Amino acid sequence: MKRILSISPLLALILPLSAQGADTTAATSLEALTVTGTRVPTDLSRAPLIVDVIDRHDPTLSTASRVEDVLSQQPGLHVAGQGRRSGQTLSLRGFGRSGVLVRLDGVRQDISTGHIGNFFVDPALLREVQIARGALSSLYGSNAMGGVVSFETVDAADLLRPGENRGGRISVGGATASNELGGTLSLFGRRDTARGEVDGLLAIGRRESGDIRRAGGDEAPDDARLHSLLAKGGWEPSPTQRLFVSWQHYDEDATQPANPQQLGFDESNPLRDRSVISDNLQLGHRWQPTAATDVTSRLTLSRQEIDEPAANRTLERIGAQSDGYHVLDHGWLSQTLAFGVEVEQARQMPDGAANGFPRADIETQAFYLDNTLTVGHFLGDGGAGEFDLGLGARYDRYDAEGRESRSSTEDRVSPRVRLAWRPTESLMLYSGYAEAFRAPGLSELYASERHFAGFCPSPFFCFPDNFWVPNPDLQPETSRTHESGFSWQAGDWGLRASYFDTRADDFIDTTVDIMAGTTQATNVSRAQLWGFDARLEWRPSALPQLRAFAGLAEVSGKDRDSDAPLGQLTPLEGTLGADVAVPGHDLMLGWRARFAESFDKRDSDDTLPGYGLHDLQLAWQITPFLDTSMRLRNVADKVWYRPDGSLGDGRSLFATLNLQW
DSSP: OOOOOOOHHHHHHHHHHHTOOOOGGGGOOOOSEEOTTTOSEEOGGGOSSOEEEEETTSHHHHTOSSHHHHHTTSTTEEEESSSOGGGOEEEETBBOGGGEEEEETTEEOOOOOTTSOSOOOOGGGEEEEEEEESOOHHHHOTTTTSEEEEEEEOOHHHHOOTTOSEEEEEEEEEETTTTEEEEEEEEEEEEEETTEEEEEEEEEEEEEEOOEEBGGGOEEOOEEEEEEEEEEEEEEEETTEEEEEEEEEEEEEEEEESSTTSSSOBTTBOEEEEEEEEEEEEEEEEEEEETTEEEEEEEEEEEEEEEETTEEEEEEEEEEEEEEEEEEEOSSEEEEEEEEEEEEEEEEEEEESOOSOOSEEEEEEEEEEEEEEEEEEOGGGTSSEEEEEEEEEEEEEEEEEETTSOOEEEEEEEEEEEEEEEEETTEEEEEEEEEEEEOOOHHHHHOOSEEEOOEEEETTEEEOOEEEOOOTTOOOEEEEEEEEEEEEEETTEEEEEEEEEEEEEEEEEEEEETTTTEEEEEEEEEEEEEEEEEEEEEOOTTOTTEEEEEEEEEEEEEETTTOOBOSBOEEEEEEEEEEEEETTTTEEEEEEEEEEOOEEOTTSSOEEOOEEEEEEEEEEEEETTEEEEEEEESTTOOOOBOTTSOBOBOOEEEEEEEEEO
């Protein structure tokens, strides 16, 4: 079902231009930022965890049309599915979609319904993506067992050049693997008034795509049209306060298999028209009286709707949250407090023959406090080194109620403690302990409709229809993680690494009894997950145009009772990369490589081969008003598989051309 859609005219326009010379800001260090996983501003070398950051100047993000395109080069992080936007889910540090928290502009994204993805975002609207690894429920609550992936959308300030007060930007781009062509129009500006500065941004995008070419030439049938919108505004009545409002809209209509995570379609997985609409609205206030204090509060409303023939699933979420930090200097002791409170109500609303998506709602209340104490002096200053002691905890309570089922009420305290020692400015050693949890989903608690129809394997015997059985007594998944690591800076070199060991209890699994005709979510497993992450970076002072880096990760896991493999495991895999700025041409050339050992396919005796993949990319500021980014993914079109056994992405050329005035 190939769409007649070509990006040849676009590539014909961009390819001749690229032969002449990316934005050198692609190699700019992103040290000073508010790090996901600490909730306070710090540089990555002082964060006691592994965090990766992708900003909009990197061709990995600036050319992406799907989340898979953005995150595919992250070691230890995998995107399930076959390239379709509605089938994307994440796995990290042994935890699948329910154990990795996804946030969009600070708002939780976690609709759960069958094989459909649990978040929807157009990468063209993003400013930055942060991936924080580790047990982070002490700050973020449920689902943050393997880590947190935060998507942040672009602001007017990100697009305005120095000295400018208004502007516009047209972006056109596409990808050959999906015959995709799309564009985004952005208008933005700011103005000083007698009552303070105001700013705003409006971005409207559209994409069309067809069948998706996977590694080796296999195709995933798809026919999709995506409309996206981002509207933002802000007012600063004083230098210490800012009021802001934003609306992020995502609307995709597609014809694709009923299970979009499978490659093809057949009688059991027929093609189906599917509409996915996601809206995230928020109104907020930021108070920053000094550089040492920041409090941001927001009211949020989100709605995700998945509409299919004869079935509709809607999740509405309304909430209020306030997060902040405060730094105190006591002379010999400094203290950094991170704090916050959240209240939220989520409601599922099925319609028609929606399966596994019961009518139910859940209310959540939470608050957290994290305190980091810093004391001591470096060895070179006559001290024993600088020490950080971090103590934090979060309290979560949820009240769930399903139609014609009794309510489920649970609460959970998620503590976290860590100790860091810096003998010098360039070296940090740390170790910590954290507990995390994942609350059961409403579908796991209250689903009661028919799961699938009965069938007759012979003329003399039939299996009955299979029905979901509610389980309001389902307990949350919990985990206890020990993690130790270090960060080291020496001249042109930087190295970060950590090792973790997680003991998880009460894994939620689905038990299907064919003979009894029942399906129920139950707590079944006790798991151990362990592994490591490492990052190396080299910026030679003798050759400032060059930046090289490497990443390494591995996740192993087993059932603590049977020793059988368990969890979303990751073979030993590494990434290599280098960026070179061409002097005098505002051109950045880049190379990326991904390698993995062979590994056992999940729930199978088959062994999947290892792989080595290579990508090429460039970013080029052609004129002050015109720039382009390009990326050739999987240059050799190697056949490779993700740890879940799904076929990886194939060779594809991504290209984006931006005109800004």
